Amino acid sequence: MSKRVEFFYDYLSPFSYLADTQLPEIARRTGAEIAYRPILMGAIMKSVGNAGPLSIPSKAAYNIAEFQRWAKRYGVPAQFSPYFPFNTIRIVRGAIAAQLVGRFAEFHSAAFRAIWEQAQDLSEEEALRRLLNEAQIDPALIEGDEVKNRLRANVDEAVERGAFGAPTFFVNGEMFWGNDRLDFVEEALMRMA
Template sequence: VMKNAGNAGPLSIPSKAAYNVAEFQRWAKRYGVPAQFSPYFPFNTIRIVRGAIAAQLLGRFRQFHSAAFRAIWEQGQDLSKEEAIRRLLGEVGIEPALIESDDIKNRLRANVDEAVSRGAFGAPTFFVNREMFWGNDRLDFVEEAIVRQA
């Protein structure tokens, strides 16, 4: 999404990068999760997001998301490495070959194209109907929008 929207990550600006590391710790404390800033971040996430799509199709997204979060932000794994992504996929019961399938790749392309066409420029981005919210600090707004829709 960021690439397609012409956006650059915050870590490309040194002062913003330092701030993001501090902010990361604040959010970890707020959410009550043990977390360490990954020494590999940012890294190529293409296979992780393909894994997320496969997990959605198999009804295992919640398990995949939790395992990926722990691997990156608690255990400091580099999920751009073949052995690490294979281990993660195996942990949640996804055949690694599935994320290399044309179906998964095409679904990812379609998801990115749709998100960018709707105005997304980075992650996390949430849509509630036509309303867009960007950033984890907007989750209260996302929740309010969902409640309004109910």
């Protein structure tokens, strides 16, 4: 059995961004591969009856502070998006289209950096189109049925497996939620032969 961590994430999630900055090094240390699984966090939360932090003002403020704490601990650039919350359906579809055409590496980290480091609004059509073009992905692909069906399947699978938000990780069937559980993710990978 190969070592593998499945990473269910949404570009809307600041904690998915933080996890994404750390996963490649964890994969290197453990010899694991990362299976990137784009999802819509809102669809998962709605399916399971979870509510986001914006419904509780003190929790929303705490999440912003916590995002900054983790970014400092990881030593990564970060600024909380002034557009939060924003619609990520087309951004996440862009990630799936990028996977289908072999341009995921060119799209994925650029999307996270644009949102959580450069405070860009990728829910705005022109900004997303520019990112897709830079990654050499035809913007028309994100409207295709194959992309839509894969996104729906990712969301359904995440819910079926017990996910209730993002980031969610699976290692050998065991679920972990949140960037603050990456040490457990790494331990689970190290236990695998």
